Amino acid sequence: MLESRELTKSFGSVVAVDHVSLKLEAGHVYAMLGPNGSGKTTWMKMAAGLIKPTSGQILYEERPVGVESRRHIAYMSTEPYFYNWMTIRDVGRYYEDFFEDFSMERYKELIGRMELREDMKTRTLSSGMMAKLKIAVTLARDAKVYMLDEPFNGIDLLARDEIRTCILQFASEDKILLLSSHLVEEMEAVADRAIFIKQGHLEEIVDLETMRTEYGISMADRYRQIYGHEEVTSNV
Amino acid sequence: MFKLMKYEFRKTQATKLILLAIIAIAEIAFLIGLYGNYDMTAGLSIVALVFLSFLGVFVVGLESITILHRDMNTRQSYMLFMTPNSSYKILGAKVLECGLSILLAGAFVFALGALDITLAVAREQGLNSLWEMIQNFLSHITINGRQLEIDAPILAATFLNILTSWIMTIVSAYLAVVISAALLNGKKFNGLISFVLFLLLNWGAAKLLGLIPDTMSSVATLLVYVAVELVLSAIMYVVTAEIMERKLSV
Amino acid sequence: MQFDPMRPIWLQVMGEIETSIVTGVRAPGEKLPGGRDLAMLYGINPNTAARVYQELEKAGLCETRRGMGTFVTGDAQRITELRIELARQAVQEFMVKIDSLGVSKEEAVKMISEME
Numbered sequence: 001m002l003e004s005r006e007l008t009k010s011f012g013s014v015v016a017v018d019h020v021s022l023k024l025e026a027g028h029v030y031a032m033l034g035p036n037g038s039g040k041t042t043w044m045k046m047a048a049g050l051i052k053p054t055s056g057q058i059l060y061e062e063r064p065v066g067v068e069s070r071r072h073i074a075y076m077s078t079e080p081y082f083y084n085w086m087t088i089r090d091v092g093r094y095y096e097d098f099f100e101d102f103s104m105e106r107y108k109e110l111i112g113r114m115e116l117r118e119d120m121k122t123r124t125l126s127s128g129m130m131a132k133l134k135i136a137v138t139l140a141r142d143a144k145v146y147m148l149d150e151p152f153n154g155i156d157l158l159a160r161d162e163i164r165t166c167i168l169q170f171a172s173e174d175k176i177l178l179l180s181s182h183l184v185e186e187m188e189a190v191a192d193r194a195i196f197i198k199q200g201h202l203e204e205i206v207d208l209e210t211m212r213t214e215y216g217i218s219m220a221d222r223y224r225q226i227y228g229h230e231e232v233t234s235n236v
Numbered sequence: 237m238f239k240l241m242k243y244e245f246r247k248t249q250a251t252k253l254i255l256l257a258i259i260a261i262a263e264i265a266f267l268i269g270l271y272g273n274y275d276m277t278a279g280l281s282i283v284a285l286v287f288l289s290f291l292g293v294f295v296v297g298l299e300s301i302t303i304l305h306r307d308m309n310t311r312q313s314y315m316l317f318m319t320p321n322s323s324y325k326i327l328g329a330k331v332l333e334c335g336l337s338i339l340l341a342g343a344f345v346f347a348l349g350a351l352d353i354t355l356a357v358a359r360e361q362g363l364n365s366l367w368e369m370i371q372n373f374l375s376h377i378t379i380n381g382r383q384l385e386i387d388a389p390i391l392a393a394t395f396l397n398i399l400t401s402w403i404m405t406i407v408s409a410y411l412a413v414v415i416s417a418a419l420l421n422g423k424k425f426n427g428l429i430s431f432v433l434f435l436l437l438n439w440g441a442a443k444l445l446g447l448i449p450d451t452m453s454s455v456a457t458l459l460v461y462v463a464v465e466l467v468l469s470a471i472m473y474v475v476t477a478e479i480m481e482r483k484l485s486v
Numbered sequence: 487m488q489f490d491p492m493r494p495i496w497l498q499v500m501g502e503i504e505t506s507i508v509t510g511v512r513a514p515g516e517k518l519p520g521g522r523d524l525a526m527l528y529g530i531n532p533n534t535a536a537r538v539y540q541e542l543e544k545a546g547l548c549e550t551r552r553g554m555g556t557f558v559t560g561d562a563q564r565i566t567e568l569r570i571e572l573a574r575q576a577v578q579e580f581m582v583k584i585d586s587l588g589v590s591k592e593e594a595v596k597m598i599s600e601m602e
Contacts, residue, residue, distance in 0.1 A: 029531050050317050051485040070320040081314040085246070097239045098319040161529065168525045171532050188491040192531040209494050209534060218491030 001025055002047060002073070002145055002176055007056035009042050016042040018200035019056065026144070027173040030205075031191035032180040033223055039200040040180040041078065044147045047178075048075035060145070071100065074143035078150045080130045082122045089118040091137055099141050107140035113162060127154040132163070139166055145176045152183045164190055184220045194219050196226050240321060240329035244303075245337070251299050252337065255292045259348070262288055266352060270359060282352065289345040293338050297402055300334040301409045308417035313486035323480035327410065331473060335403050342395055393458035400465040407469045408437040411476045418484040441468055487528055496537040499528055503538065507547060507558055508569045515560040518548060 002024040009017045017039040024030055032040045045051040046058050049065045060069040082091050088111060095102045111118060114132035125133065131154045138146065151167070152160050167190065171177050181187055187194075188208075196203035203226055208219055217225075262284045269278030307313055316326050416430035423429075448460050489498050506512045518539070519527055525535040539556050542548040546564050550556045559565065584594045 027533070029533075045485075048318060050314060052483060067320050067322045070318060075318055077311070077314055079311045081311040083243075083247070083312060083315060094243070094315070097242075098321070164529050165526050168529065168532065169522070171525070172522070185491070189489055189495055189528070189530045189534070192533045209496060209537070212492060212494045216492055220491060 001059075001061060002178075003059045004043070004047070005057045005059070007043070007046060007058055008054050009039075009046060009051060010054050015200050017046070017053075020197070020200070020202045021056075022195065022202055022205060024145075024176045024178060026176055028193050029167075029171055029177040029179065029191045031184075031187040031194045031219065032178055032197065033182075033184060033187075033194055033219070034197035034203075035227055036182065038197045040197055041149055043197070044075065044149050044178070044180065045077070047145075047147060048073060050075075072144040074099075074101075074138050074141040074146045076134050076138040076146075076148045076151065078153060080122070080134065082133075084123045086122045087118065088116055088120045088122065088133060091122060091133065092118070092140070095137055095140065101142040103140055103142060106142075107136060110136035110140055110166060113166065114159070128156060128159070131155050132159065135163055135166065139170055142170075144174065145178070146170065147178045149180050150182070151179055152181050152186050160186060184223050188219050191219070194222070196222070198226060237325055237329055237332075240316075240325060241333045241336075244329050244333035247303050248296065248299055248333075248337070251295060252341075255288070255295060255341075259285065259288050259292070259345070263348060263352075267355070270352075270356060278356075285345070285348070285352075289341070292341055292345075293398070293402060296337050296341065297334065297406045297409075300330060300406055301413065304330060304410055305413050305417075308413065308484065308486060317484075317486050322477075323484070324477040327473065327477045327480065330410070331403065331407060331469075334406055335399065338399055338402060342399065346395070389455045390458075393455045393462070397458045397461050397465075400462045400469070404441060404465040404469045404472075405438060407472045407476070408441070409434055411437065411472045411479075414476045414479050414484065417486075418479050421485070437472070441465070444468070495530055496534050496541060499524075499530060499534070499538045500541055502528075503542060504547065504568060504572060507565060508572055512558050514558055514562065514565060516558045517554075518556045518558060520555060 003022070005021050007017055007020045008015065020039070020043060032043070034040055042051060046053050047060075047065060049067075049070055058065050060073060063069070065073070082094075086094070092102075092104055092107045092111075095107070096104055108118070111133075114129075114136050116129060116133060116136070120129070122130070122133065131151075135148065135151055138148065146167075148167070151163060155163060164186070167177065167179070179187060179191065191208060193205060193207055195205050206222065211217060211219075211222065262281050266278055266281035266285065269275065269281055307316055412430040412434035415433060416426050420426040420429055445461055445464060448457065448464065450457065452460070487499075487502065489495050503512070503518070507514075512518070518524070521535045521539065522532060524530075524538065525532040528535070539548065539550065543550060543556075546561070547559055547568060548556050549559060581591070581594075584591075589597075
């Protein structure tokens, strides 16, 4: 279980995440939603141990995240981060060197499915290819938690289906999947729970099928209800 | 730890290869001078080789500091900090890789020097002028105001001292970079403050070393220096890693 | 498959499978894909996929055999009933549409009988 308690992060006078308390349970795929700048990325980076909270706590299996939790939490950031001398093969070897749960076999298979080649240099990849590489290398880990920040960004329509399939392939009862995206429609069927974050606050967590049954509305509808009066610039 | 060091080496490998290439050119010039009886060329290239080995140590250290800066302040930082390695290990790999590089480079230059001298001895006629050049060069190096006497223990101790004092300098730069990235991030004059901090740390260390009485033999004094520098490096290393572990957001 | 995101997705996938059973695309006694495969096939959440099988089972349209997977029911009677249920649903939807157009039931029946 991944849990944040009154988690807060401010950068100078800007409060990016504001007293967010939430629990993510194994066996669910969560869609983390909110316009750009609402705090999704900062929350994820704190869960990945890359950013230290200003106050509050973030716990994995009841213990503060850190070196140990990184063994079990696979995080994919929006931005590319590989060393510029790396080829796609080198990226795999790097993960193999540092993550016990990484499978080179699975990586090679995913790379093939994403139509990438191992000898490609990361420096020369297009943004779409880079996005696929990040997903492939992250999903090649057999982690307990996957946090994918904007997995559909920069990826064309056809490849999105492939990525959705890959994500679903690795979802299971003992795993937590957390996906953030401003492409809300892409996540309707994949996620079963939605976390709405608004200006750093947790707005609500809903069970999507329950919401559809009881209110007859989609995740996108709820998104519009919550953020409708804000300027919708992110819903491209 | 070894894996982290491997990647630290990979980051610096280009610079190291360039340095090696330049040293190779100087060595070739020396050999041409030696066997072609161009005394001037041989002499100058020996000076160049000595100069290059010092420059090399300097460049390796400087690069290590800029890489740390990049590893804290750019996206590249995720590569290190997403892995299940503690800050102690991440930083330790950097210090060790850097120290080891300098040590190996030193050993390499020393071996090269020994080889060159042997070659020069073998070609007797080259020997006299070369020896003069070396002595001339060494007479400009003094330790604590004393003329350097050349013997093996002194050379070894001097070499060790260069290594440890340079490691101490690098670790103090690490501390300054980490303080800048973890504690002063986004604040005004961040870069300046950390640079001043770096100068202060080194000034403090120099003051401390200055307190060591100068009554022992040169070798003993140098070894005390080495010990003090190692202790200071260790303290700064721990402080740096603690700050990273507790405060650093990348 | 394109879903209507305003209606429960398990219901829509269930409808698809029911139709495939009635039309014979999935034969009686045929093995259905496992939960994960169903999820990947339709691009849906695994919990949603599990729900689909739960509901199909509850409706007597498939049975799960321990360690072997989920199978379409072999009960021909039940499939016939399903055919009628689905036909009723279709008629009901048709009626709603016809009604909204202001056409009476009698007129509609007449129209149907006149159709080729």
